[in-house]
Amino acid sequence: MVAYNYIFAFLLLALFITIGEGKNVLFMPVDDLRPEMLEAYDQKYIHTPNLDRLAKESFVFQRAYCQHAVCIPSRNSFMTGRRPDTTHVWIGFGNANFRVTGPDWISLPEHFKKNGYTTLGGGKTFHPNSPPNWDEPKSWSQDQPYFPFSLAKCPNTTTAHKLGAYVADIDTWCPLDEKEYPDSYHYDWQLANHTIHTLKYLKDKGGPWFVAPEPIPIEIQQSIRHAYYASVSWVDSQIGRVLQALDDMSLADDTLVVLFGDHGFQLGEHDSWAKMTNWELAVRVPLIIRAPWKPASAGKRSHAFVELVDLYRTISELVGAPSPGDDIEGVSFASLFDSPDLNAHEAALALNKTPAAYSQYTRCLKSIDAPKQWDNNSCSETSKNKFMGYSVRVPNWRYTAWMEWDDSRLKAKWESEPYAVELYDHHKSDGADGTENDFNQCEIENVADKNPEVVKELQNQLKSFFN
Numbered sequence: 001m002v003a004y005n006y007i008f009a010f011l012l013l014a015l016f017i018t019i020g021e022g023k024n025v026l027f028m029p030v031d032d033l034r035p036e037m038l039e040a041y042d043q044k045y046i047h048t049p050n051l052d053r054l055a056k057e058s059f060v061f062q063r064a065y066c067q068h069a070v071c072i073p074s075r076n077s078f079m080t081g082r083r084p085d086t087t088h089v090w091i092g093f094g095n096a097n098f099r100v101t102g103p104d105w106i107s108l109p110e111h112f113k114k115n116g117y118t119t120l121g122g123g124k125t126f127h128p129n130s131p132p133n134w135d136e137p138k139s140w141s142q143d144q145p146y147f148p149f150s151l152a153k154c155p156n157t158t159t160a161h162k163l164g165a166y167v168a169d170i171d172t173w174c175p176l177d178e179k180e181y182p183d184s185y186h187y188d189w190q191l192a193n194h195t196i197h198t199l200k201y202l203k204d205k206g207g208p209w210f211v212a213p214e215p216i217p218i219e220i221q222q223s224i225r226h227a228y229y230a231s232v233s234w235v236d237s238q239i240g241r242v243l244q245a246l247d248d249m250s251l252a253d254d255t256l257v258v259l260f261g262d263h264g265f266q267l268g269e270h271d272s273w274a275k276m277t278n279w280e281l282a283v284r285v286p287l288i289i290r291a292p293w294k295p296a297s298a299g300k301r302s303h304a305f306v307e308l309v310d311l312y313r314t315i316s317e318l319v320g321a322p323s324p325g326d327d328i329e330g331v332s333f334a335s336l337f338d339s340p341d342l343n344a345h346e347a348a349l350a351l352n353k354t355p356a357a358y359s360q361y362t363r364c365l366k367s368i369d370a371p372k373q374w375d376n377n378s379c380s381e382t383s384k385n386k387f388m389g390y391s392v393r394v395p396n397w398r399y400t401a402w403m404e405w406d407d408s409r410l411k412a413k414w415e416s417e418p419y420a421v422e423l424y425d426h427h428k429s430d431g432a433d434g435t436e437n438d439f440n441q442c443e444i445e446n447v448a449d450k451n452p453e454v455v456k457e458l459q460n461q462l463k464s465f466f467n
């Protein structure tokens with residue numbers, strides 16, 4: 001058996017502690033996790049017994065979306081309750097972290113800390129160095145140092161380098177023999193261990209808490225998928241250890257468990273790997289929330305459109321913490337836990353919004369008339385010809401408009417026509433025919449030319465939302 005020390009940063013175990021009557025929060029963003037597991041999302045080919053159990057006891061969101069499909073902007077967004085156009089943290093241009101834009105903003109863990117909670121973190125809550133030093137001391141209580149994220153280096157062996165030519169960062173992605181490298185060799189194990197110790201500490205201390213801890217030729221493609229799925233099972237086992245500790249310490253009944261992916265992931269679909277696109281595969285995330293004091297929600301699935309930027313308000317409301325300031329974006333969807341059966345339209349009405357989720361992604365073209373504009377257009381490679389792709393998912397459609405970017409105003413040129421548009425038909429995946437979690441059928445064909453009136457309507461919707 002080979003264990004994979006792969007792409008996952010796993011648990012962003014965020015524990016908020018509150019003193020007194022309060023509920024606790026165990027906040028777990030998992031790096032690169034797709035909504036792909038049995039109980040919550042219907043796929044039968046990955047072994048995830050712990051996530052399955054959690055899903056049975058939780059409210060599972062089928063239509064949850066990140067705001068920017070790569071770690072730094074996504075995490076800066078959900079950790080501050082603000083969209084990328086507000087944080088000015090995009091990939092490749094803008095600022096490296098939200099503190100440059102909002103030095104005094106109150107981050108999600110900081111909000112709990114300011115309200116009497118002990119907030120301890122470890123792993124990838126924020127991305128390393130974005131903000132610097134995990135936003136210590138602002139975001140975290142000083143009882144214990146932040147447990148920093150680190151990746152073990154791959155040993156220099158032949159097996160370790162087998163995927164070398166296809167995997168960007170061979171130093172941290174490799175198969176390992178589990179006899180030689182026991183569980184405790186892996187960072188995820190260490191973080192789970194640390195988290196369990198932290199839970200003990202917090203339980204003894206008393207009071208409410210917030211804890212945030214955190215895995216190309218056809219044969220190689222299969223190896224990578226295999227490795228990815230093995231990583232999901234590995235992360236599942238580490239999450240299982242933390243959840244078991246909550247049970248063993250009788251903390252589960254008073255602890256909100258929030259498990260989600262920081263963005264989605266392509267495993268070769270659309271000839272694309274990893275995230276960094278505006279497609280459903282990259283922006284849709286798993287979101288599983290267990291609130292034992294909201295029994296109506298247990299084991300239910302929601303088709304409400306929710307966004308990671310909503311978590312700040314939603315978590316605050318679900319645990320009875322003071323509501324955040326007006327400058328926090330997003331909408332609390334806590335009320336859905338009492339009416340879990342609302343469909344997407346009814347849920348949006350109940351939340352006083354439209355059923356929609358918004359994401360965005362940057363592109364920089366080397367040359368405006370390059371023959372293959374999709375080649376090498378990452379903004380980290382070139383800073384010329386900048387575009388922002390704004391994307392909206394509504395019931396039955398995804399629409400993306402690539403808008404020219406004005407660097408001097410840090411804003412898209414909404415007064416101009418989009419440079420290019422994409423429209424994808426989701427009638428099938430949003431239907432009740434059980435295909436909503438089919439990873440291969442969505443977004444194969446751009447149907448913008450065939451549906452000009454839908455394009456027009458959704459362009460207006462994007463513009464009025466973002467402009």
Ligand SMILES: *[C@@H]1O[C@H](CO)[C@@H](O)[C@H](O)[C@H]1NC(C)=O
Nearest residue numbers: 153154155156157158161171
């Ligand atoms: C790894 O092994 C190869 C082949 O033996 C060798 O050329 C290389 O220098 C080694 N790299 C490190 C970092 O030790």
Ligand SMILES: *[C@@H]1O[C@H](CO)[C@@H](O)[C@H](O)[C@H]1NC(C)=O
Nearest residue numbers: 184190192193194195197198
């Ligand atoms: C588990 O975590 C505790 C607390 O951080 C630490 O003291 C201990 O050394 C860890 N165990 C291992 C095997 O790393």
Ligand SMILES: *[C@@H]1O[C@H](CO)[C@@H](O)[C@H](O)[C@H]1NC(C)=O
Nearest residue numbers: 366370371372373374375376
């Ligand atoms: C993209 O970059 C790769 C590696 O730098 C290079 O081999 C390739 O020719 C580039 N493609 C284009 C269209 O510039």
